[in-house]
Amino acid sequence: MRNSPSANARLINFLGSMNLAISLLVVVAIASIIGTVLQQNQPYTSYQIKFGPFWFDLFKSLDLYDVYSALWFLAILAFLVVSIATCVGRNTPGIIRELRHFRENVQEKSLRAMKHQKEINSTQNANATQALATRILHAQGFKTRQKAAEDHTVVAGMKGSANHWGYWLTHIGMIVIFLGGLMDSRLPIMIAEWQGNLKPETRNIPASEVPAISQLPDTSFSYRGSVDIPEGSRANIIFQPVRDGYLVQHLPFEVEVKEFRVEHYSTGQPKSFESDLIIHDKTLDAPLETTISVNHPLIHKGVAIYQANFGDGGSELKLRLHSLSNRYASQDIDGKVFRDYTLTSSDQQYKLEINDFRLFNINDMEDSSGKIEKKNVGPSVTFKLRDATGQALEYQNYMNPLSIKGQNYYISGVRATPNEPFRYLHIPVDPKGSMERFMRFLSNIQNTELVKQSALQTTRNSMQQTTVVDPTVEVQIVESMQRLTEQFVTKGSEGIMAEIAAKFPQDKQESAAEAFMKVLNAALREVYKETLKQEGMTAEPTEADWLFFDDSLLAIDKLPAYGSPWLVHMDSFKQIEASGLQITRSPGKDVVYFGSLMLTIGVFLLFYVAHRRIWVWIKPLDNNQAEIVVAGSSNRNQPEFERYFQQLQDVFQQVMKQEVKHVDSPTNH
Amino acid sequence: MSTPQQTIDSLIDQPSVFQQLRLSDWLWAALVIAASVWVFFQYGNVMDEYEIGILALTAPSWIALGWYWKAFRPYTIAVALLSLLGIWLYGGNYANAEQVFGLKFLVSSQSAVMWMSALFVLATVTYFAGLFTNNAFTLKTGSAMTWVALVMGFTGLMVRWYESYLIDPEFGHIPVSNLYEVFILFCIITGLLYMFYEGRYKNRSLGGFVLMVISAAVAFLLWYSYTKGAHEIQPLVPALKSYWMKIHVPANFIGYGAFALAAMTSIAYLLKHRGQQRNANGLLATRLPSLEMLDDITYKAIALGFAFFTIATILGAMWAAEAWGGYWSWDPKETWALIVWLNYAAWLHLRFSKGWRGVPMAWWAIVGLFVTLFAFLGVNMFLSGLHSYGEL
C-alpha cells in the first residue's frame, strides 16, 4: 500500500467524483440558460444595436451568440462525459463483484448488527432447516448460494441485480447519446474554420456566386440546412446557417419541386403543407417521385428531406403606382417578388424592393356588429421603398378593399423597422369600386389654379350672404385658403398646427386653429364638389359622398407621414410558391436513439428494481433442532424493504415451527 | 385436514401475479378490452395505424393501472359514463351545447371544466379546514370533492375531444394541443398522483398542500380562458398534426405533475420540520405526516417524474426529428427541458450517492418547481422559438 495515491489515481478520483458530477450537471444547466435568454444566431447588427459596442464585443468574444457551438460549452459537455465514463469505469469492477458475490462468508456478528435481522428457533434439524430456508428464498425469487462450516451453515440469497444494470445502462446510455450527437455535430466545420479552410459567407448573394471557401462537398458526413425551391425548379444545395452567415452544402442528388400545396381549414388557417418532389439521382434508374408533408419526411440514401415551411418563389405581380403628387407621373411595373426596381420621383431616385406576396391573410376583423373574427382578407404584397440615402420604409398593401364598420377602404401599412407594428393608411373606395375619385381629389387639391377658383367661389358665396364686398379682404381670404390647402397636402393638419403654435400666443391658439380649419374645410369642400363634377356628377353631393370626403381628408392628413411618393396597388398577380425544405444527413441519429433507449430502461431499473440480499445463518442445536438468524439489506427504498422483511421473517417463523417428521429432502422442485 | 407438509407448502409457495388476481380484476380487464374494442369499431375510421397502436397499448396500461390501484377503476368508469352521456346528449349537433340542459350545466367540456375548477378550489379549502380542525369527516369530504373534480376534469377533456370533431371533422384532435388544454391535463395528473399517494399512505393531511398548486393552475386557466378566449377549439397547425403529440405531451405532464407534487410535499416537510423545532405539540408538528413519510413521497414523486420526463424528452426529440429535421436544435423549450432534467438528476445524485436528506433537499425540490414552471410556461411567455404554439 502506498501512502499517497499517484497523480493518475488522484485524477481518476477527481474525474469520477460525485461532487464533480453534480457541479457539472449544474454548470451545464446554467450555461444552457444563457443560450435561451439571449436569442441565438441573430444578425450581428441587431446585437450591436441591442448591446452597444462594448458589450457586443465582449459577448462576441465569449461566443454568446452561438453558445451551443462554443468551444467552452462543448468542453464542459465533454468534461461531463469524461466524468461519467470515469465513474462507470471505476464502478464497474465493484458492480461485477457485487453481482457475482453472494457474500456467503459473512460473520454472524455482522448479521446480528444489521438493521433488518431476526433470530428464530427451528424445530427441524440443521439440514432440514437449510433445505426449508433455501426453498423459501427460491420461492421469493432469490438466487442462493450455500456454505457449510464446522459449526454453522449459511444460505445467502440475492435478487434484483438489474438495479446495477440500471446504473450501467443509464450512464453508458448518456455517453452513447453524446457520441451520437458528436457524429452529427458541427465539429468538422469548426475544425476546418479554425484551420482556415472554411469561412461562412455573410453576404446575401446567389449560391452560384458563393466562393469555394464557403462551400462543402456532397460527401460531408453530416449536415443540416435548408433551401427554398420555387415550384418547377430544382436545387442540389442547401444553406447551412453558421452564426451570422451560412455555408453552401452540396447534395448528392438534385431535388425538384413539382408542385407545392397549402391545404386550408374552412377558417382559412393552413391545414397542411405538401410538396410533390422529384429526386434526380444519377445512381437511380429513374427519377424518384414522391410527396412529402409536415411530419412526413422522405429519407433517401440517409438524407432526410422535410417540409419545413413555405414562401414565395418569385410571384409575378402587376403593380400600379399611383403618384401622390402632381409633380410626377403614375406608372406601372411588371414586377417579381425578390426583385428590385428603380423609380424616379420629381426630387429623388428610389429603389422598390418587392419582398413578399401572400395569397391569404388571416386577420382579426371587426364585423359590422363589432365582433372580432378571423377572416381571410385576400392577397397582399410586401415591399420596401429605399430612398437615395439608403433609408427604407416597409409597406404591406392589400389588393382588395376591406370593409371596416360598413365602409370600404384600400389598406396600406407602413413601418420603419420589423419590430414595430404597421400603421395603416385607409384610402376610401369610390362608388365604382376604385381609388379614382380619391386620386382625382388629391390631384385637384394640388392644382393651384383649381384651388384658387374654388377658394374664390367659396369666398364669394359666403360674402354674398354677409353682403360685405371688400376686394382686399377677398384676396386675403383666398390667399390664406390656398396657403392652408397647400400646407395641408404637404404637411398635414399637424403642419398647420405647428405653424399656429409658432405664430400665435398660447391662449389664442385654439380659436385660431378653429378658424383655420373652418377656412380650410370650406376650400376643400369646394374642390371636392369640383371633383365630383369632373366625374360627371351633376346632382348635389349625397351624404355618402360627404362621408367619402371626410375619409379622404383623414387619409390625406396621414400622407406626409406615409413617406412614399406613390401608392402602390397590385392589379393582378400570378402566384409562384416556393417550398421550404429542411434537408439533413444525421448518421448519429440512430446512435442517439439507441442511447436513449438504454437511458430509459436504465432509469426504470434504477428506480423500480431494488437489489436485495438475504442471509440465513443456521446453527445446529443439541436437541436436533436449529437456531437461525435471518438478516437482509437492500440498496433502495428502505421503507418498502422494511415491510418486506417483516413479511419474510413471518414466513420463516411459521415454517420453522411446523413439526414435520421427515423432511430430509426438499420436495417438488 | 391438512398435513404439515401441505401447510408448509402453502406457507412457502408464492402465488404468481396472475394467481393473485381475483374475479373483480378479470372483470376489470374484460371491461377495458371491451371498451377498447368498442372505441376501435366506433372511431377506428378516423385513426391512423399509429393511433390504433397507441390504443392497443393504452388498453393493457389501463388494465395494469387498475390492478395496481383499485381506486382507478371506479374513477375510469365514472369518466367513461359521463363522457358517453355527453356524447349522447350532443347527438351529433354542436349547437346542443347551449340548448340541452345536461350539456349546458354539466358535461359540455366547458361546464365540466368549470365544475372541476370550482371543486378543486373548494376541496383545497376543505382539506385545510379538516387539517386545522383535525376532523376526519371534513378531510374525507375533501377527498370526495377532489375525486369528483378529477372526474369532471377528465370528462371535460374527453368531451372536448369529441366536440372538436363535431365542430368540423377536420378540426378533430386530442385536447393536449394548447396551453388551455394542457393546464387541465396538469390539474388532472397532479390530482391523480396525489390521490394515489393519499390512498397508499392512508393519510389525507397533504391534500390542501397539493391542491394549492392545482388551484393556482385553475386560477391561471380561468384567467386565460376569460381574457384570451383560450377555450375556443382551434384547428391544429400542421406541425402538431402528429401521433407523437398524443404520447409526448401526456408523458411530459406526468413529469410536471409529479415535480409539482414533490414541491408541495417539500413545503409540508419544511413546515413540519419547523413545527417540530418550535413546538413539538403544535399544530404543524402533530397534524402533518412524519418527516420520513414526506421525504419518501417526495423522493418517489421525483423519481417517477424524472423517469417520465426522460421518456417525454426523448419522444420530443424523436418528434422534432420528424417535424423539423433535427432531434435536437437547442430550441429554448428543448433546452429548458434539459435544464429541468439536469436539475433533478443532480437532486437524485445528492440524495442517493451523498445521502443528503431533509431541509436542503426540500428547498431544492421547491426551487425545482420554479425551474419546471419556467420550462412549462415561462418559455412560451418570454422566449421565442420553434415551440411557439401555445403563446399567451
Ligand code: HEM
Ligand atoms: C457526471 C457524471 C456522473 C457521475 C459520476 C454519476 C455517478 C453516479 C453514481 C455513482 C450513481 C449511484 C449509483 C448507485 O447508487 O448504484 C449514480 C446514480 C444515478 N445517476 Fe449518475 N452520474 C453522472 C451523471 C448522471 C447524469 C447526467 C444523469 C442524468 C440523468 C445521471 C442519472 C443517474 C440516476 C438516475 C441515478 C440513480 C439515482 C437513484 O438511484 O435514485 N447520472 N450516478
